Amino acid sequence: MPGRSGEKVYDAQRRPLTLERLLKSGGAGSVFTLKERPREVAKLYHSDKDARVYERKLQAMLELQPDLPPMEGQGADQVQIAWPMTLLRDRSGRFIGFTMPILDLSATSDLEHVLQERQARSEGLPTGLGAKMTLAANLAVMLAALHRRQHYVVDLKPLNVRFYRSTLFIAMLDCDGFSIQGKGERFPAGQVTTDYLASEFQQPGVKPGQEEAQDRFALAVMVFQLLNSGLHPYAGRPQGATVPSDLPARIAANLYPYARGKPHPRMLPSPVSGHEMFPPALRDMFDRAFSAQARRRPSAQEWATLLLDYARRNAGQLVACGKDAAHQHFVGMPCAACARAELLAGSARAAQTRTRQKPNKARKQRARTAARVAQAQPVTAQASAASGVPGVMSRVTMAVIGTLLLGWVMGWGMPAYRRYSALVDPGIWDGVGLAVQMAMLAIAILLFILFVPMLIMSKRP
Structure with a gap:
């Protein structure tokens, strides 16, 4: 099928026309300028698949042209509609496209x-x-x-x-x-x-x-x-x-x-x-x-x-x-144009105000957060000092000591007390040893009484 610059196509009277510059190519066909007719262009269809339908359609367009002639403007005719002017055929007479007025x-x-x-x-x-x-x-x-x-x-x-x-x-x-x-x-x-x-x-x-x-x-x-x-x-x-x-x-x-x-x-x-x-x-x-x-x-x-x-x-x-x-x-x-301009201007001003306020609000929010943190830290420290609640390391230490003391009381102190009670006539050295053991037992019980409740009642920092 024709479609290259320099090729010849023929109008309804079998007059030859020379394809020149390719103007555009679309899904249906390509448009070329014509050497012999500078005020017309040729549209050539890509495929002959629907050539018979296109030929009948173009023929109908030629027979029923709308009343839309070129209009005079700026010293030249201005084409209103690119309506077909003549059918185009190849050398063998097969339909391939049409010419139409060129539109600037x-x-x-x-x-x-x-x-x-x-x-x-x-x-x-x-x-x-x-x-x-x-x-x-x-x-x-x-x-x-x-x-x-x-x-x-x-x-x-x-x-x-x-x-x-x-x-x-x-x-x-x-x-x-x-x-x-x-x-x-x-x-x-x-x-x-x-x-x-x-x-x-x-x-x-x-x-x-x-x-x-x-x-x-x-x-x-x-x-x-x-x-x-x-x-x-x-x-x-x-x-x-x-x-x-x-x-x-x-x-x-x-x-x-x-x-x-x-x-x-x-x-x-x-x-x-x-x-x-x-x-x-x-x-x-x-x-x-x-x-x-x-x-x-x-x-x-x-x-x-x-x-x-x-x-x-x-x-x-x-x-x-x-x-x-x-x-x-x-x-x-x-005036609708004035009303619209005023509305758009008001929206633009509102948007600018929101844009300016956003950084200020963010800075104020950060300042309020920092103030709350600064106020919370001394209060916590004062409350902790006033109540005598120990910190983390103190509580860990007390937990270890309390566990050891409780183990010692149950594993060593109580058996020692039972042996003391079982003696009928203890010797002096046995009596001294038992006295020492009993003193240590009393200290352990006292420490247990002091530290374990404090450990239980303490709050997390």
């Missing part, structure tokens, strides 16, 4: 990068509500055009969508992976992302005929993230240990905590969310999109109509913030 990747960024303000600022991307509203409206317009031809993205997520930094027009790649409607045949999409997958598709997946419901859900998630500082609509504060911690499980359980009315019994909103500063019409759209009833979800065209009204400057639906010129907010509503 250097002029675009992933939509994912604009969701987080810190990352957006570091990359020089817009952070204001007005720019994000324009991106959301343009995304809805593109999806509405695809849906009119019954084509669906299915794996719709910020990482799969790009936008032109200069004009905020949306740009989409890898369109041959969409779910495509052919003549009496549906070509399904092969990929999904569970964080953007509707509740009814979390387990069984998206079946043919259900793709639009999935696109409607994913679009609503992305609009919510764009207008609410990147916050996912199923992120929040769980109420109870049984609430799932992962987003797909929360989606499956319909745990959307930002609806109007009473709080959700199992989930509370994130404290940094600005949903309460959305106008009622916008909140109602989100409530419909994330309700348990899939049929209530707004269509891409409904989103486009509403969001374009907010995005147009002459409509006056968004106004500049009086406190911060970089902020915009909905007319008649507080």
Whole structure:
């Protein structure tokens, strides 16, 4: 199969095209620049295993093209969607791929990068509500055009969508992976992302005929993230240990905590969310999109109509913030960006205070512990001295002496006393010896009486 620079491929009219630089290579195929057509690129599939299916799918895409022409921006056409232009074949006439308009990747960024303000600022991307509203409206317009031809993205997520930094027009790649409607045949999409997958598709997946419901859900998630500082609509504060911690499980359980009315019994909103500063019409759209009833979800065209009204400057639906010129907010509503900034600043100050207090608390705790030890040592020594309780070595000595004395009393002293009692007429020397023995016996008994109770009553140090 062709796939090297310098090789020839042929378009539908059998005109030869020369492959030049390899731009990228993915799981399905490789993309090359074309010598004869600098404004187009060629995508060649790696294997001919599913060549017949791909050929029919690409033919259906050529016959039902969405109305998404290139847009004028910065003096040049900006391609909105890399839709197929012609089929490609090898020298023998076998289908091998297709051409599509080249999209200037250097002029675009992933939509994912604009969701987080810190990352957006570091990359020089817009952070204001007005720019994000324009991106959301343009995304809805593109999806509405695809849906009119019954084509669906299915794996719709910020990482799969790009936008032109200069004009905020949306740009989409890898369109041959969409779910495509052919003549009496549906070509399904092969990929999904569970964080953007509707509740009814979390387990069984998206079946043919259900793709639009999935696109409607994913679009609503992305609009919510764009207008609410990147916050996912199923992120929040769980109420109870049984609430799932992962987003797909929360989606499956319909745990959307930002609806109007009473709080959700199992989930509370994130404290940094600005949903309460959305106008009622916008909140109602989100409530419909994330309700348990899939049929209530707004269509891409409904989103486009509403969001374009907010995005147009002459409509006056968004106004500049009086406190911060970089902020915009909905007319008649507080500035969500200011509220979020104040909340984050307060959290940062609290964290710094805790950080400063931790070393002080540790030093105070160590000082209190040292004071208790210092106070305990003299008291113990005084109590020991006052009570006459001996120390460890003294008690060991008394234990040895007491044991020897008791042994001596029982083994030698008592037999001596019995012999003394048995004498009828003792001699003088025998009498002296017995007197000495009796004196020693008395001393032993006295020492035993003094030391053994002290040994028993003594306390451990």
